[in-house]
Amino acid sequence: MMLEPRDLIVPAPTPTGETERFWQGCRDGELLLQHCSTCERWVFYPRATCPHCWSDALEWRVASGAGVVRSFTIVHKPGHPGWAAAAPYTVAVIDLAEGPRMLTALVGIAPADVRIGARVVVRFQTVGEFTLPFFAPAAPAAPAAPAAPTAPAQA
Helix, strand or coil, X not given: CCCCHHHCCCCXXXXXXXXXXXXXXXXXXXXXXXXXXXXXXXXXXXXXXCCCCCCCCEEEEECCCEEEEEEEEEECCCCCHHHXXXXXXXXXXXXXXXXXXEEEEECCCCHHHCCCCCEEEEEEEEECCEEEEEEEECCCCCCCCCCCCCCCCCC
């Protein structure tokens, strides 16, 4: 069974002044992360100061939405009854291409098929009144085009 977020009836996130722009990005289909213009590092979760250099020079940027599964667990007995219909489902830590890690649920893949190191991409799903960032397997890379034949050298 694969997770179908649209069928969930779960508590919504509680946006704050620091997170509202992130949630707006999700509604707009963009994974927005903070980027520190002082140390040039990406930041997630949203906050007032950079955890790397303590600067408050954070700006919002659109992230690629690409990542790799770092770790995961298969949830058989959810902590909230709203998730029971989805069990078993996979919760994963994703290493985002930009550097930060994000905890999320995986969609579009059966729990038994999840592998550490798998490439994933963000998939926004509406759950109740919110649009949330889930991750799904990335499309396989297209095979490289064969090299054009070369003519033998003439002497």
